[in-house]
Amino acid sequence: MIPFLDLKAQYASLKSEIDAAVLGVLASAQYVLGEEVAQFEREFAAYCGTKHAIAVNTGTSALHLALLAAGVGPGDEVVTVPFTFVATASAICYSGATPVFVDVEPVTLTMDPQKLEAAITPRTKAILPVHLYGQMADLDAIMAIADRHGIPVIEDACQAHGAEDKGRRAGSIGVSGCFSFYPGKNLGACGEGGIVVTNDDDHAKTIRMLRDWGQEQRYHHALKGFNYRMDGIQGAILRVKLRHLEDWTEARRAHAKRYSSLLKGSPEVKVPVELEGRRHVYHVYAVRCRDRDALQRHLQAEGIQTGLHYPIPVHLQKAHADLGYKPGDFPVSEAAARNVLSLPIYPEMTARQVEQVAAAMEQEAYVG
Structure with missing residues (x-):
């Protein structure tokens, strides 16, 4: 049998490193967020070439919070593609907005820039291209259209860890980029996980607050937030795997x-x-x-x-x-x-x- 994916083989190759990382978190008792997650955020931001990375519990949560930080809400529209995992559209719905689809182009099956502009309306609040299967969408063309209309681009990079376009890493071109660490991803947790990367200081601050109940500081809730925090064990495991x-x-x-x-x-x-x-x-x-x-x-x-x-x-x-x-x-x-x-x-x-x-x-x- 040739399996579609072999996560047991990956674990076996890293067993000593992963086991030590997990035991370190257990000894520290920093089970939610904590130093391992903070270190992973810094290392993943450096990997992507961005100022900030904010770790969350799933890639879907990453998309949701990136949309909220961009000001997307009820009554708005977000343009994306129909050929993707359903989470792309679900995150738009979580924000209260409506997904508006444009078809993909036939070579890469990513967003067709030639069909994008016709989908933009006065209600369009964001554009969400998907870097499908590990190849980036045509962001130069998409960004040019978005800039003409003053609309932010959020990259769904959940399948594109380390993908590049003209030397620029996935997630670093739009206002933010969202990744999933579902176990089968190129960089996968031993459970669920996600992250948002951005160069925008305000977006980073907002997303950090939203993932942790909207807190500016403990028990000071400035926003209506969520429990989207990454746990310490996943942060430690992802730090090990990022090195490989x-x-x-x-x-x-x-x-x-x-x-x-x-x-x-x-x-x-x-x-x-x-x-x-x-x-x-x-x-x-x-x-x-x-x-x-x-x-x-x-x-x-x-x-x-x-x-x-x-x-x-x-x-x-x-x-x-x-x-x-x-x-x-x-x-x-x-x-x-x-x-x-x-x-x-x-x-x-x-x-x-x-x-x-x-x-x-x-x-x-x-x-x-």
């Missing part, structure tokens, strides 16, 4: 390059494209298939686990039917939802396993 992130990223990139070399030219699949000037970190290696479901069944029969990211676009989810969208509104997103298949990719994967997956995809039982 660049090596893991290069391993992912090597596996992706090998996949693309082996699968290039196949009439059955289209491999992902890394655009010039971008650094794709391959949180997901998603191919597009002529018959996705048949290929997935075939690989499962061969002992190869795969994933679907994402089989139903947000605008067609029952939970968001109230937004009034219908099939056909976003054809690129809908086509991608029908034909994307995520292949196994993780740093501990071997080159031989990559070759086995590629070989299975070319077998006569599938293609013939």
Whole structure:
């Protein structure tokens, strides 16, 4: 069996470091926030090239607080994409605003700047592009449109730890950037976690208050806040893992390059494209298939686990039917939802396993 992801292998490779970090937190009794979280914030901000990083309990919370800090509230609209995990839209709804979707462009499946301006209205309070699968959206074009309209851009970088565009790290270009540390992410906690990075002092101050009950100081509640704090054990674990992130990223990139070399030219699949000037970190290696479901069944029969990211676009989810969208509104997103298949990719994967997956995809039982 080739698993889609192997978190046990990652833990085994870092067991002594992680165990020592966890025991250190237990000994300190700083279970919520504390020095380990504060140190992680400083280190992750330096990694992203930003002044501030504010750790929270989930990536969804990071998005929610970044939107609130940007002034988003009831009656407002936030422009985003339908081809993403539902949390992107949910965070907008948590703020009281309405998600307004624009389709993705067909190469990277990230926000199509050519369709963005038509979605902007007087109620638009923020633009929320998603750096999908580990590659950044076209922020130069998106920022140019946003600047013309005086609208802040918040980066959903939950899948893009360490991704770059012309040397600029994900999260450092918009007014803020939001990351998830869900266990399966390129930088994953042993549980839940998230963070907001920003260069804006006021946004950072507001988000720090909002994550901890709106407190300016203990028992002085200036804002109606939330209990979105990161716990000390996750901060300590993430500090350990951050030291290995660049090596893991290069391993992912090597596996992706090998996949693309082996699968290039196949009439059955289209491999992902890394655009010039971008650094794709391959949180997901998603191919597009002529018959996705048949290929997935075939690989499962061969002992190869795969994933679907994402089989139903947000605008067609029952939970968001109230937004009034219908099939056909976003054809690129809908086509991608029908034909994307995520292949196994993780740093501990071997080159031989990559070759086995590629070989299975070319077998006569599938293609013939």
